[in-house]
Amino acid sequence: MKSKYVLMDHGSGGLATQELVQEVFLSRLANPFLCRLEDSAVLEPLKGQLAFTTDSYVVDPPFFPGGNIGSLAVHGTINDLAMQGAEPAALSLGLILEEGLPMEDLHKIATSLAEASKNAEVPIVAADTKVVPRGKADRIFINTSGVGCVPKGVKLGSDLVAGGDAVIVSGTIGDHGVTIMASREGLGLETSIKSDTAPLHKMVYELLKRFGSAIKCFRDPTRGGLATVIHEIASASQTEITLYEEAIPVRPQVQSVCDLLGLDPLYLANEGKLVAVVAGDAARNVVEAMRDDPLGMDAAIIGKVNPVNGPGRGRAILETTIGGKRMLEPLTGEPLPRIC
């Protein structure tokens, strides 16, 4: 059966499913684990603690400047593993397709999945495809789960953050959020901005190798943005974190769109940036090391952790460019649904 569109039959588990899997996915993602087509992939034992994560991607639109839902799904889950210091070992792929999705779109997304997986050197070893009738999903939803190995000696966590630490971001913020907003039909925004979607595990690996326990925790500021992540870290560590607004890298075009639409880049999603909290005396060297990586060119120290006891614990404060101070709260409301 050759169809220009995804049909219900492609989700039956029978012959049409096998054909779809073969033509669209196995042709591009082939590896010895996936090709066995058994109920589970069986991988070699991992040497260390097992990291395990999951994320579903429902981004609207599925295609946007800088990537599509396929590359996003690979990078996002790799980054979730990397933030725990894990070396990603393998990904799974769960597809929910809407009947009528153009087969050409599915091929493009599969190509991106395959390229992202290959470039990151993390294979997709298990997969599942479901099809729902037209109007019961929005084109394509992707779940990627991931497993990885935390090397011996690596210990990261918000609970390790303490007074005197420095807060670093690996580059400009808000690029992904503004790109998705500008890509939405009807908004009529034209910008040269593209999504920052990228895999951060190699940067993390290098940083851990060079700086070891000077690094307290990594977080990727996706949904909820930088402000939400900083608030979470302050809350988990029961410290007070101060961010310096003027130190936070934001592209001028991103700032312009935000000004126009009344959005705050601190709350916009990023898909190729990380926040690192590191020992204060290592901060400069960490930033320089990040800048050696093309994905960390705009890295900057953006804040510090203040030791506090009593009522100030667990809060985050922004020192604004004009010299004021305001509390950074976690995101409330939903300014940009389906950003990832």
Added chain:
Amino acid sequence: MKSKYVLMDHGSGGLATQELVQEVFLSRLANPFLCRLEDSAVLEPLKGQLAFTTDSYVVDPPFFPGGNIGSLAVHGTINDLAMQGAEPAALSLGLILEEGLPMEDLHKIATSLAEASKNAEVPIVAADTKVVPRGKADRIFINTSGVGCVPKGVKLGSDLVAGGDAVIVSGTIGDHGVTIMASREGLGLETSIKSDTAPLHKMVYELLKRFGSAIKCFRDPTRGGLATVIHEIASASQTEITLYEEAIPVRPQVQSVCDLLGLDPLYLANEGKLVAVVAGDAARNVVEAMRDDPLGMDAAIIGKVNPVNGPGRGRAILETTIGGKRMLEPLTGEPLPRIC
């Protein structure tokens, strides 16, 4: 924020997401891994090969006699691990919610997820929640991925199947498929049948302990049903498999509904049954061992593997009750969409 319905805000990644996660999920699923709320769960090293699987669940309706999408999502992924001989270690949970889903339904599903996970003794250690606008999904879709450990010495696979082996099914077939069909609005079927959704890992563990390498492979006949699985095994092993129709256990009520609607139970989904191919001389003992387990009460030998060379390879044949023979092909077309 207290709402009787799921709102877009619940998927923002901000405060409303945190509240939803806490009230609906952490309150029921609490374990030290999930409660850290980091980007990945970090588990102890597994002692053996790592099994990894994924499945998305889009069953319509999400509530049905015998279970709901929550218990189904836990059992289905546990079974995918078990079919490779893996002892399930942990599950991830990826939720895609439609705006407007009654919060009461979400609580019911979360309760089932928690009960199924607890009864199976497999914790949910990582989770993600997305919300899409009304009309962009159908109430709730769930992805569960799973990791497990294949004990040393366990080797299973369709490629081990050889002439002389026997084919066993652990119980009646078609129960889940007929239940879902009868549950669909407007079909007006009243039956006493309920879904067979159940976790099979403990049965698998016992069988492997007792019969070791006499067991060649396990498969769970979900989408595509028994016929599709048998065809896949014959194809992978390049053997010919004969099934005896009269030996295949089917509940009379299931057969009646199938007769009424022109469906073949051999192609209906099962969610708590397994097919085992075992060495011929072990078959009787394996069936008896299955019957010791409440989930295997109706286990039966239903066929045999014929050694063939040449053009007969890779096919499956049904010897019918009235003495005829027909080829068993994999499922084509989609008689029952969104069965799981």
